[in-house]
Amino acid sequence: MVKHEERLIDPDAGAIVVAMTAAAAGANKRCRARTLSDAPPKWRKLARDIAAKPEGHQMFRGGRGGVPASQVLVAWWTDPVGRKHVVFRGRRVEHYEARRLLHAEELEDRLPLWHAYPEYVYRVRVGKAERVVCACGCGAAGAPEVLGWMGATCGPCSDRAEEAGADALRANAPGVLYGERHPLGAVACSPCGTFVAAVEGEHNVTLWNTTTRERHAFDFPGAQPWDVAITHDNRYLLVCGRGYAGTVTDGLWAAIDLSANPPARVKPARDTYPPAIRVLALPDGRAVLHRLNPPEMVTFADTVLVPSGEPQRTVPLPIGALGGAALSPCGTKFATAGYRTAVFDLNTGGSAGHAVLSA
Ligand SMILES: [Zn+2]
Structure with a gap:
């Protein structure tokens, strides 16, 4: 830190x-x-x-x-x-x-x-060749000698600040979102590009507004956030995870309303939610929770309502499906990796009728 x-x-x-x-x-x-x-x-x-x-x-x-x-x-x-x-x-x-x-x-x-100036300097490796690229808050990026790099800005921005004062660079935004001392976990970006969210440390989720540079931290004492997602309409930041009891019902679900000022957690509809390792936003405003059933270590893809987290449909997943997960852009296919990679149709899914489209 x-x-x-x-x-x-x-x-x-x-x-x-x-x-x-x-x-x-x-x-x-x-x-x-x-x-x-x-x-x-x-x-x-x-x-x-x-x-x-x-x-x-x-x-x-x-x-x-x-x-x-x-x-x-x-x-x-x-x-x-x-x-x-x-x-x-x-x-x-x-x-x-x-x-x-x-x-x-x-x-x-x-x-x-x-x-x-670590926040502006990047190393680019292509094969064995390596070069250094600087990125200015004005959008200019390139080798430092080409940009006339001046430390925190490119040469032209430095000249502008010298002539018109530091206020002239107010629209400049460095490519770094500053956090606290904790390592970052899962990351999500809003489709509009305004919000970035990340699991930060063990009990926190941090939200940044890339336009205003504001940072909001959400604390979940007694729980461990595992994943974050932002809905397609840019309205909600979704958080899933687990509690410490490790029971079937001891999980974390949170919907944070990004249209509120400041962004605020929507009051949970229930006292308990099941543990979930992933949350993915669906194009229609709902979400998919990759839910864990700790005693049996089996997992399910639950289609849930936002912001309540109420499940609507459940698809059982193959044993060992604990790896990455992805949704198709149309939101109907759910893919998960484990001992094998499998793709499910969320619409036809269910305890008996789901279809494995590829394996
Ligand atoms: Zn610049």
Whole structure:
């Protein structure tokens, strides 16, 4: 989790020492173990290294290994007009997935420009060839030297901001939606492109509005969201999952009304819902829940009403159908992967009459 971030242009040694002290304190905040000590002599040496090279990065970490640990990563990069951008990022490395942020080889593998401005810099690999692409919030994308890349924007945007002030770039939107400290799980996008939702950590679902950049977090204490979907009319964000009792009825169903301001969960129609590993939106406004029956580990495709989650039709699925699932664009075919891949017709489905169209 990034807890402190500061970007300075052409800082002197004194400013670098002050920024490092602040970054270490920011990374350590509210933490006791494996914290990073303030070490002004080290920071002065860092300032000399920054002055000596046009670009580079250095990592400082607390503790001798393991997580959680405080870390400060400093990256510097010189733009086409010769200004040195120095970025100080203090974070608490907490999750196993984030541990690679503490590995020197992993960090070495990335450009100083990426360390300084990771939200704008992408590596594109085609075969063995690799190139770097920067993406500006104005929509321009390409090699940094072609765009006259200036750190957070392309050259033309940087010029515009210089002439007309930062407000001139208000319509620019970076390609990153910021979350909290938790790893992301299932992701869904609304057909209109305005909403993105993701399972974040163990008990949360996060919703972003890509236009306003607003972020809403929905907490499901005592439950574990497993999947998210957004209905075809862009009206509801659907969440399915399980509770912790692991019983047949101990599941999670939530419909969040995206037309409300702020988006709000529709009051559930029932006290209990069955556990479901996937939710897929149907074109007619209903949804399909890939429902789990824990004692027998068999699964079902339930066509349910939105927003109530009331089941209308149930199709039993083959044993082991716990892999991915997909719907046909018309919404009549449901495919699931397990020991074999099978496609079902949701309209003719039912406990006895479903048809396996391919296997
Ligand atoms: Zn631009």
